[in-house]
Amino acid sequence: MFTIANKSRIQPKLTIGQPNDRYEQEADQVADQVMKMSTSQIPSLQLKCAKCEEEELQMKPLSKTIEPIIQKQEEEPITRQGNRDANQQMALSQLCNRTFTTSEEAQRQSIYEGFIRGLTGVNSSVERVIKISMCRFSLRQLSKMSRAGLRIWTHGSVPSVFEGVVQINSRGGSASYVRGIRTIFLRETINTAWLTHEMAHAWDHIRIIPRRNLVRLENLNSRRRRRLILNPGNYLSETxxxxxxxxxxxxxxxxxxxxxxxxxxxxxxxxxxxxxxxxxxxxxxxxxxxxxxxxxxxxxxxxxxxxxxxxxxxxxxxxxxxxxxxxxxxxxxxxxxxxxxxxxxxxxxxxx
Ligand SMILES: [Zn+2]
Known part of the structure; x- marks a missing residue:
């Protein structure tokens, strides 16, 4: 659960679908945008995924560092690790099993670095899971997400730019996309399917916004940033x-x-x-x-x-x-x- 710390009165925005639609109501329940006033008058952003809550039951205690257990059912064969220098970049075209031009390879690498900006403790397993998940998206999709400021973070804290604005006050699931802050939160257990799922939410969120209108939240002044956090817009799939x-x-x-x-x-x-x-x-x-x-x-x-x-x-x-x-x-x-x-x-x- 994420909380917007804001002393002023905020009108919760409940914009998902028709109130009479049974399925849309279910959508309401899982959407991160649903806000409710807590006793302390602090509206909270709920996590995106209901499944995350289901999975939470099986999750280990919250850890501040990412130490993912790569799931057995992970789709991708774990590629041979031995001959890779730790300082060497993981070749994306190899992970994706596709041929990228040198330029696309470089752009994907720089988008990857943007996604994990500020995140510490990224080991090679995490890097692999993130990069393989990125394989499921085109360069155009990824660069739009990057322009919107998508980032990957771990449960237990928020990126510094959101400190004091958004705080975690309860546990979420294994992975969740929080659209207000355009952040995918990971727990210690991740796999490419889960992360792809969250990235698909991120794509669903920003895809209809014209590219020129996309801007990273950290590049806005705090008033505009807060406004966007509280009014993150709809997923295309719920319009x-x-x-x-x-x-x-x-x-x-x-x-x-x-x-x-x-x-x-x-x-x-x-x-x-x-x-x-x-x-x-x-x-x-x-x-x-x-x-x-x-x-x-x-x-x-x-x-x-x-x-x-x-x-x-x-x-x-x-x-x-x-x-x-x-x-x-x-x-x-x-x-x-x-x-x-x-x-x-x-x-x-x-x-x-
Ligand atoms: Zn989901």
Whole structure:
């Protein structure tokens, strides 16, 4: 839980969706923007992820340094570590298994350094997890996030620029994106899937803001900074904006809101275990439109074809949206034939 320390009266902004919508109300519950006045008249920002709270139960006590246990279920094979000089940069194209130009390699490295600015205790495992998660985003996406000032931090403190403005007064989850301060908080246990999920939230948050309007919070004067912290704006996935969805093979694009995609998905999934999921968080993609998007992004850019098949089978609109987005960003996409093949093995979607 994060608290805005502010003696003046702040109007909490509750802007997520229609109050009568059941799913949107669920979204309200997990959104970091939800503020409530505490007894001491201090509004608090709740952490982004409900799952984080679930996971919290399994978490070890809070630690000030990052000592991640790289999860066994991590998608990426742990690459051989032996022959790397500790002072040498980890080659990004190697971690991403893609070829980057020298210029892109350098830009990604400098974005990485920006993401961890001020953070101490980053060992090579943490570096690897962050860099591999960054592989799931294009240079354009990353540089937009960088321009917006995205940073990665650890639970237990806040970046110095937010000290006295925002403070942690309760524990969060394994990883969470706090949109008010555009910060992803990590705990000691992280993996690339979780971090990709949080970065997808960060992308969802800033993607529709024109590049020229993006500015790091630390570059604003304290009044404007505070205003932005308290009014961080919506995730695209929770707006009522219609998205262009090219149905694969269809001639005309469909326009649909994320909420509609999400509701269709909830109706189609025959059983909760069949919800697409990046790991052990069964059903988490069914909790809100933002989690639907972030989880979908992670699955789509991940390497579990079984999950991609669920995404395809029960959330075709999101699959198509992500496919278009990946094409636009010149990012890799899953092998569609293999995904369709796999989807045939799944129980049929319920009619909507
Ligand atoms: Zn989330």
């Amino acid at each position: 009522s904006r219609r998205q262009n969805i090219d149905r694969i093979g269809a001639r005309r694009p469909t326009r649909m809101t994320f909420d509609r995609m999400f509701q269709n998905y909830r109706r189609r999934v025959p059983r909760r275990e069949l919800a697409f999921s990046q790991g052990s968080r069964t059903g988490y993609s069914m909790t809100s439109s933002q989690e639907f998007y972030a989880e979908g992004y992670t699955v789509f850019q991940g390497s579990f074809i079984g999950q991609q098949a669920k995404l395809y089978n029960y959330a075709i609109e999101l699959y198509n949206f992500l496919n278009n987005e990946a094409n636009r960003e010149q990012m890799p996409t899953p092998n569609l034939n293999a995904v369709i093949q796999e989807a045939r093995q799944l129980p049929r979607a319920r009619p909507i």
